[in-house]
Amino acid sequence: MIKWFPMPSQGRRSTRPTIPTGRAAVTTVLVLSTLALAPPRVTGVHSARRAPPDNAAGPYAVAGLIHMARSDKAGFRADDRGIAPDYNRRYALARHSKVLIPAFARKFSLPCSACHTVWPELNSFGQRFRDNGYQLGNDRDAPIWQNPSYFPLAVRTTPQWHLERTTRQPVDAVRGDPTSGKVERTITQQGFDLSGVDFLMLGTLHKNISFGFIAAAEDGSLGVEAAYVRFDDLFNSHWANFKVGKFELDNLVSEKRGVFLSGNGGFYQNYHFAPVGDATTFGLGDNQIGAEFSGHSANSYTRYGAGIFGTTDGESGVAGGRAYDASLTFSQAFDAGSLGIQRIGAYAYVGQRPTVFETADGEPIAGTGTANKPFQRYGVAGDFFFGDLELMPLYMRAQDDAYLGTATPGDEPLPAGARAPKWNGGLLEVHYYLDQQNVLTQRSEFIRMSQQAFPSTPGNLGNIDAYSFGYRWYPMMTSRAGLAIHSEFSMAKTIGNVPLSGLGVGLPPLSQATAVWSRSLLFAVDFVF
Amino acid sequence: MTLYTSQRRLIVTLGVLVFAAASVGPAQEVRIGNLTGHAAAGKKEYRRFCLGCHGPDGDGLGENAQWIDPKPRDFTAAVFKCRSTPTGTLPTDDDLYHSIERGFATTNMPSWLPLTGQVRANLVAYIKTFSTRWSEGHGAPIVIPPETPHTVESILRGRALFQKMECWKCHGPAGRGDGPSAMTLTDSKDHPIMPHNFSDGSRFKCGQTNEDLYRVFMTGVDGTPMPSFADNLKPDEAWDLVHFLRTLQPLKTPEAAVWKPWFSTHANTLKPIGPETEQH
Numbered sequence: 001m002i003k004w005f006p007m008p009s010q011g012r013r014s015t016r017p018t019i020p021t022g023r024a025a026v027t028t029v030l031v032l033s034t035l036a037l038a039p040p041r042v043t044g045v046h047s048a049r050r051a052p053p054d055n056a057a058g059p060y061a062v063a064g065l066i067h068m069a070r071s072d073k074a075g076f077r078a079d080d081r082g083i084a085p086d087y088n089r090r091y092a093l094a095r096h097s098k099v100l101i102p103a104f105a106r107k108f109s110l111p112c113s114a115c116h117t118v119w120p121e122l123n124s125f126g127q128r129f130r131d132n133g134y135q136l137g138n139d140r141d142a143p144i145w146q147n148p149s150y151f152p153l154a155v156r157t158t159p160q161w162h163l164e165r166t167t168r169q170p171v172d173a174v175r176g177d178p179t180s181g182k183v184e185r186t187i188t189q190q191g192f193d194l195s196g197v198d199f200l201m202l203g204t205l206h207k208n209i210s211f212g213f214i215a216a217a218e219d220g221s222l223g224v225e226a227a228y229v230r231f232d233d234l235f236n237s238h239w240a241n242f243k244v245g246k247f248e249l250d251n252l253v254s255e256k257r258g259v260f261l262s263g264n265g266g267f268y269q270n271y272h273f274a275p276v277g278d279a280t281t282f283g284l285g286d287n288q289i290g291a292e293f294s295g296h297s298a299n300s301y302t303r304y305g306a307g308i309f310g311t312t313d314g315e316s317g318v319a320g321g322r323a324y325d326a327s328l329t330f331s332q333a334f335d336a337g338s339l340g341i342q343r344i345g346a347y348a349y350v351g352q353r354p355t356v357f358e359t360a361d362g363e364p365i366a367g368t369g370t371a372n373k374p375f376q377r378y379g380v381a382g383d384f385f386f387g388d389l390e391l392m393p394l395y396m397r398a399q400d401d402a403y404l405g406t407a408t409p410g411d412e413p414l415p416a417g418a419r420a421p422k423w424n425g426g427l428l429e430v431h432y433y434l435d436q437q438n439v440l441t442q443r444s445e446f447i448r449m450s451q452q453a454f455p456s457t458p459g460n461l462g463n464i465d466a467y468s469f470g471y472r473w474y475p476m477m478t479s480r481a482g483l484a485i486h487s488e489f490s491m492a493k494t495i496g497n498v499p500l501s502g503l504g505v506g507l508p509p510l511s512q513a514t515a516v517w518s519r520s521l522l523f524a525v526d527f528v529f
Numbered sequence: 530m531t532l533y534t535s536q537r538r539l540i541v542t543l544g545v546l547v548f549a550a551a552s553v554g555p556a557q558e559v560r561i562g563n564l565t566g567h568a569a570a571g572k573k574e575y576r577r578f579c580l581g582c583h584g585p586d587g588d589g590l591g592e593n594a595q596w597i598d599p600k601p602r603d604f605t606a607a608v609f610k611c612r613s614t615p616t617g618t619l620p621t622d623d624d625l626y627h628s629i630e631r632g633f634a635t636t637n638m639p640s641w642l643p644l645t646g647q648v649r650a651n652l653v654a655y656i657k658t659f660s661t662r663w664s665e666g667h668g669a670p671i672v673i674p675p676e677t678p679h680t681v682e683s684i685l686r687g688r689a690l691f692q693k694m695e696c697w698k699c700h701g702p703a704g705r706g707d708g709p710s711a712m713t714l715t716d717s718k719d720h721p722i723m724p725h726n727f728s729d730g731s732r733f734k735c736g737q738t739n740e741d742l743y744r745v746f747m748t749g750v751d752g753t754p755m756p757s758f759a760d761n762l763k764p765d766e767a768w769d770l771v772h773f774l775r776t777l778q779p780l781k782t783p784e785a786a787v788w789k790p791w792f793s794t795h796a797n798t799l800k801p802i803g804p805e806t807e808q809h
Contacts, residue, residue, distance in 0.1 A: 109593035109637055111581040124643035125578070136639040138632060139731040299642045335645045338570075436577050479581050479593050 102528055103154045103200070104129075105479040107146065108136060112482050113436045117390065118472060119482050119528075120257045121431075124333070124341050128300035133210035133232035133241065134202055142207040152203035158486070160524035163190035164263055166504030167517045184510055189503045195261075195524075198225075208232040212247065224316075226287050239295035246289045246314060250305035250329045252345040252381040253394045255285035259431070259441050262520035264501040265468035265490030269445050270396050270425035276462045276497055277453060278421060279407040280375050280400045282351055286314045288325070301333035301341075311353055311369070321369025325351035331381075340385025348378035355403055355410035371410025373401035379425075390431040398423050405453035415454075422451040423462075437477055441470040441488075458512055464500065466492035472526075484526040491519040557654050557663075559622040564650040566622075571655025574648050582637065587659030597637045600720050607660035608717060608752040611735035616749035616757035618668025625653045627736075634732040671747050671759070673740055677768040679775075679784045681791045687773025690766055692802050694758065699724040702802040704777035709804075717752040724755075727777035742771045 105112060112119045115126030122130065135141035169187045174180035196218030204210045214226040228245025248256050255268050271285030290309030296302060307327040311320030331345025354369020379396040403410050405421035427445035434440065447464040470488035492501050494516045498508040502518030509516050559566040575583075584591040587604035594601050602609070611628050612620035620628075629649045632640035641649060657663045677683060691697060699714065701707040704727030716722045725733065735745050746767045749757030758767065775784035776792075792799075 108639070109582060109597055110639075111577075113577040114581075124645075125639075125641065128643040136632075138636060138639055139634045140636075301643075335647075337564075337645065337647045341643075341645055435573070 102479075102481050103152045103203070104134065107150060107152070107203075109479050111477050111479045112474070113477055117431070117433065118259065118436070118439045118474060119484070121254075121259060122257060124300065127303075128296075131238070131241075131294075131296045131300045131303065133208060133230050134204060135208070135210070135232065141204055143204055152201050154200040154528055156198040156200065156526075156528035158195040158261065158524045158526045159192070160195065160261075160486075160522055161190075161192050162262060162520060162522040162524075163188065164503035165189075165517075165519045166499060166502050168509040168514050169504045169516075170507050170510050171505065182510060184514075187504045190521075200528075205229070212245075237295070238298060241294050241296075242291065243294065244291040246287050246316075247292070248287050249284060249307070249327055249349070250292070250294065250303075251284065251347065252329070252331050252343065252383060253392050253427075253429070258429075259439065259472055260443065260468050260470055260488055260490060261486055261524060261526065262468070262488045262490045262522040263503060264466065264492045264499075264518055264520040265443065265470070265488055265522075267501070268394075268427060269447055269464050269466050269492065269500055270394065270427060272500060273398075273423070273425065273447050273462075273464065275400070275405060275421040275423065275449060275453065276457070277407060278400055278405050279355075280353055280404045281313045282325075282349075282353075282375065282377075283313060284349060284377055284396075288314050288327075289316065290325070292327075301335075301343075303329075303331050303345075305329045309351075311351065311372075318367040319369075321354035321357075321367060321372065323352040323354060323369070323372040325349065333383075336385070339387060341383075342385065343383040344380070345382070346378075346380045348376070350374065350376050353404055355408070371403075373403040373410055375400040375404060388433040390433070392427075392429040392431075394425075394427050396425040398425065402453065417455050418453055419451065419455075421449070421453040423447060423449045437474040439472050441468070441472065443468040458496065461496045461512055463495040464492060466490070466501075481529040482527065486522065486524040486526045488522045488524075489520070490522075491517060493517050557657055559650060559654045559657065561622050561626045561646075561650045561653065564646050566647070566650030566652070566654035568651070568654040568658050571651030571653070574644075574652050575655050578641065578644075579652065587656065593637075598720075599636050599716075599722065600718065601637075603718070604656050604659035606717075606752075607662040610750045610752060612668070612748050612751065613670040613744060614668030614748060615671060615759065616751055619663060619665065621667045621670060622653050622657075624667075625656060626650060629653070631736065633734045635734065671744065673743055673747075674764045674768075676739055676743075676771075677765055679772045679787060681787055683769045683772045684776055684784060684788050685773075686766070687769035687771070688799075688802070690762070690770045691773055694761065694770075696770075697802050699754065700727065704728050704774065714754045716754075722753055727774060728779060730779045739768075739771050739775070742774065743767050746770060 102112070104110070104115070115122060115129055117123045129136065165186060165188045167186045168184040170182040171185050171187070172178055172180050173183045196216055199213075199215045199217070201214070202210070202212040208231065210230045210232055212226050212228050212230075214224070216223050216225050224246065226245070226247050228243050228247045230241060230243040232241050234240035234242060248254065251271075253268070255271055258266070258268070260266050268285055272283040274280055274282075288307070288309040289312065290307055292305055292307035294303070294305035296304075305327070306329075309325040309327065310318065311323050311325060312318075327347070327349045329345060329347045331343050333341050333343035336342050352372035352374050354372050356369065356371040357364040358368035358370075359365060375398075377396060377398045379394065381394040382392065384391045384393075399420055399422045402408075402414055402418045402420045406415055406418045408414055408418065425445075425447040427443060429443040430441070432440045443466070445464070445466040447462070449459060449462055452459060452461065468488065468490040470486070470490075472487075473485045474483065475485065476483055490501075492499055494500065496509060496512035496514055497516070498504075498506055499516050499518040502520060504516075504518060557568040576585075580591055581593045582591040582597060582601040583589055583604060584594065584601075589601040589603035591601060607619060609620045609624070609628075611633075612618070612624050614620055614624070626649055629641050629644075629652055631642075632638050698708045698710045699706075701711065701724075706724045706726030706728075708724065711724050714722050714724065725731075733742060733745070735741055735750070745755070746762060747757060747759045749755055749759075762770065772784045775782045776788040778785070
């Protein structure tokens with residue numbers, strides 16, 4: 001048997017020599033059969049939407065299951081260096097992780113502001129509309145009532161100028177001479193850019209049967225971000241809805257509906273973080289493939305969702321093995337009078353990842369993963385209004401199994417001293433609505449390792465501090481199209497690791513104790529029709 | 530300190546302007562339960578949720594109005610379909626509040642239930658700033674007597690009333706909204722309007738309960754050809770009509786549960802609804 005590992009996340013690229021090694025050398029990268037069976041991951045806006053970094057990586061990242069027969073665990077690093085810049089570019093582009101559908105506005109003759117606080121973030125009315133399967137509940141939701149010329153398509157893109165600056169990036173001491181050693185420099189990259197194009201199609205197939213299809217195109221590639229069918233109001237009850245396909249997890253603080261776009265701000269660090277050396281492939285902000293049973297009260301103030309998902313972190317194919325992940329979400333909103341609606345919720349995601357695969361002629365066999373090892377993400381989140389001020393806090397507690405944390409095959413003994421990595425994360429996003437066409441935004445986000453996989457690893461290795469500041473102006477507010485003038489400054493500090501965001505060279509600093517700052521400045525015209 | 534004449538004039542002028550602004554500004558408030566709606570706050574919400582259809586001046590001429598059928602309400606005319614008050618009178622604040630909350634089935638007006646009660650109350654207050662007619666006050670809500678039993682006899686009486694009151698001329702003999710007059714109907718703004726089709730199972734615009742349907746008979750639907758029958762129907766008769774209309778809907782209503790078994794064995798004994806019956 002060859003031992004397979006899920007594609008390690010960001011931490012993999014900075015695995016340190018301090019991590020025990022000692023396995024036989026085979027450094028061939030074995031790309032699961034899904035590489036041939038499934039389309040390659042689309043880079044650019046596609047992965048930007050999915051988020052960032054890690055599990056999306058590189059030309060050989062398929063199904064989150066690039067599995068290596070390694071000479072040693074630290075051997076992860078060397079081959080990765082070559083692909084890192086391209087890999088990083090994808091999430092340096094403005095993220096469209098956002099879903100807004102002017103096609104709905106056109107269909108129902110409602111302005112953007114009816115469903116969005118500011119698009120793409122949903123307000124309470126938009127949330128209920130979404131929970132109802134994109135139905136207003138006016139007995140005219142079925143497609144048969146629509147003008148046959150109506151087509152539920154919206155297109156979004158974001159021309160932009162952005163600057164990315166990343167400190168302490170290891171570069172060749174002598175340009176063009178890889179043998180000259182490495183020195184740390186600040187890398188600055190800037191220029192006009194384009195985010196790619198999103199195609200958003202959502203609507204109803206029939207009364208109480210809705211669908212969603214979201215594709216992202218960039219550089220000639222087209223990727224499917226979401227594709228699902230939802231059966232609404234089963235048993236004639238809002239409390240019973242069933243969705244199957246690929247879709248966003250029911251996150252109270254939705255990354256897909258965020259109002260930050262830059263390389264550093266366009267995703268939630270918490271939703272994609274993995275400790276250094278960790279082999280877990282999962283992002284809470286990634287769309288997953290599976291099924292979800294959900295329900296809500298008539299006004300959607302009470303909401304719940306329970307889902308079961310494959311282990312490929314949203315990649316098509318059944319490469320992951322025979323295990324499943326499970327998610328559970330619940331939230332409750334309260335009418336606080338003139339303050340607005342206050343919502344608080346909790347979430348939990350429990351998953352497994354295979355660590356060992358059967359092989360044929362030395363090649364791993366898709367879907368035969370065994371020796372599954374667990375990981376967990378859980379926490380609380382909220383969405384609170386104080387008039388025109390909105391606060392969105394989130395707390396996350398996370399833990400990966402020691403095998404995943406140390407990238408050890410499940411049928412082998414753990415390295416001495418190995419233990420489950422654990423960490424805490426949190427964020428607070430603040431929106432101040434000057435009016436329905438102007439919003440000031442700010443976000444602070446933190447990740448703190450509480451237990452490293454090895455006692456010898458510095459306690460703060462991988463810690464992240466991230467801050468974003470933005471302003472969006474929506475010069476028009478119609479029921480036909482959306483336009484926003486977007487400006488943003490975001491920055492993230494990562495301890496001893498390659499930044500989860502920004503551009504740079506995609507490599508960790510030369511010292512584990514080094515703090516790397518990655519900064520983004522973005523001016524964009526964000527439009528959707 | 531001595532003020533020059535020009536300064537005095539300026540101060541007086543400013544004072545008058547401030548007073549005038551305070552007097553004619555949208556200072557209306559409404560009381561709905563324990564909520565106090567403020568027109569000033571409602572203006573902002575109106576811009577967010579309502580302006581696209583009802584227009585910045587509340588005249589129903591928002592940018593989407595041209596694509597919408599039925600047309601958005603013209604708040605400047607202050608004529609409202611769904612009321613608890615007699616025909617020709619203004620609705621209560623509660624009526625407006627619940628209209629916003631409920632929405633209007635089969636139209637572009639959705640239910641705004643997810644908004645806070647305060648927001649809906651503010652919207653009511655602001656909507657009332659569009660017409661001076663509100664100074665006359667709203668009508669007194671009608672009294673709805675207890676519902677009579679939904680028996681076969683009640684349904685048969687309602688059926689006879691459906692014929693006698695000529696409801697079929699608009700709503701059609703089978704309630705499909707295809708009566709001989711259906712295509713000629715217009716609302717108070719001369720827009721074509723279709724009578725309610727009971728047979729497609731759509732909900733009623735002014736509420737789903739039997740009480741809501743009773744209220745429609747007795748208050749009429751102002752601004753449409755649907756009159757008030759308050760002077761023509763006794764309360765028991767109105768309930769009979771409610772019970773009959775429920776049997777026209779393809780729904781599992783209590784009235785249908787009573788009616789269908791009886792009708793399956795007695796259909797031949799009934800005269801068809803429509804002009805032929807009139808001739809006899």
